[in-house]
Amino acid sequence: MSTYQMPDSASKAEYVRKNFDLISKKYDLFNDLNSFFLHRVWKNEIIKQIKKKISKEDVTCLDLCCGTGDIAFRVAQLPKVTKVYGIDFSDKMLSIAKERKKTNHKIDFQIGDATHLENFTNEFFDVVTIGFGLRNVSDIHKTLREIYRVLKKGGMFLNLDVGKVKNPLIRVFANFYFFKIVPLIGYLLWGGKNEMFNYLPESSLYYPNQEELKQILEQHGFQEVSYKNFVFGNAVLHIALKT
Numbered sequence: 001m002s003t004y005q006m007p008d009s010a011s012k013a014e015y016v017r018k019n020f021d022l023i024s025k026k027y028d029l030f031n032d033l034n035s036f037f038l039h040r041v042w043k044n045e046i047i048k049q050i051k052k053k054i055s056k057e058d059v060t061c062l063d064l065c066c067g068t069g070d071i072a073f074r075v076a077q078l079p080k081v082t083k084v085y086g087i088d089f090s091d092k093m094l095s096i097a098k099e100r101k102k103t104n105h106k107i108d109f110q111i112g113d114a115t116h117l118e119n120f121t122n123e124f125f126d127v128v129t130i131g132f133g134l135r136n137v138s139d140i141h142k143t144l145r146e147i148y149r150v151l152k153k154g155g156m157f158l159n160l161d162v163g164k165v166k167n168p169l170i171r172v173f174a175n176f177y178f179f180k181i182v183p184l185i186g187y188l189l190w191g192g193k194n195e196m197f198n199y200l201p202e203s204s205l206y207y208p209n210q211e212e213l214k215q216i217l218e219q220h221g222f223q224e225v226s227y228k229n230f231v232f233g234n235a236v237l238h239i240a241l242k243t
């Protein structure tokens with residue numbers, strides 16, 4: 001039994017922001033190691049899906065909870081994409097994204113809160129993406145309302161995050177890996193116990209499963225909602241349209 005105590009909803013945002021600031025320097029390495037580099041394949045799938053569904057020219061994108069910019073950089077490589085905004089509330093994660101950006105004029109990284117996109121008018125974006133962020137926001141519904149608001153009609157929302165493994169036997173192994181090995185990788189990389197590596201698996205327990213999230217997206221008005229599981233459902237990409 002874990003003695004770890006999740007932050008309550010009032011303190012979650014500050015807890016998450018502060019801890020991502022703390023782990024920012026080795027965040028990318030941690031991601032590669034704990035996913036056996038597979039997070040790169042899952043992020044590439046976001047790009048494939050955008051290519052498949054968005055045929056217009058001059059595409060404007062928003063990558064929410066962009067962290068060090070992995071998804072924003074991939075999206076910016078699409079020739080039809082002219083502008084990508086990357087938004088995150090962790091100053092330190094964003095600094096790494098800005099360092100990686102160099103002279104890429106298509107991308108604009110800004111400090112901001114995914115639950116309150118005050119800098120963007122209604123129907124501004126053709127595509128909104130989030131990678132491993134929705135699980136971390138303090139209010140999923142507020143975030144989805146904002147995403148729906150800033151998306152144009154015909155726009156696309158893609159959400160990559162952890163999923164729930166259905167097969168009970170595989171779930172035992174997956175949980176062992178996620179709850180025991182992933183924190184260990186974190187402790188080894190950062191040279192000691194760090195509660196962020198308990199938060200990461202524990203937060204998945206409070207996050208909707210694949211079907212529940214599909215229904216939540218539909219309740220928020222999204223249409224043609226589908227999802228693609230990776231590695232038996234350990235990770236999942238939801239794809240939704242605003243029609």
Ligand SMILES: C[S@@+](CC[C@H](N)C(=O)[O-])C[C@H]1O[C@@H](n2cnc3c(N)ncnc32)[C@H](O)[C@@H]1O
Nearest residue numbers: 020065066067088089090093113114131132136
């Ligand atoms: C697990 S990282 C994901 C980073 C990146 N999207 C990726 O896939 O590698 C989650 C990021 O979400 C950010 N975040 C969490 N809640 C947020 C919020 N309400 N507004 C903006 N950023 C937030 C954190 O600061 C962190 O950088």
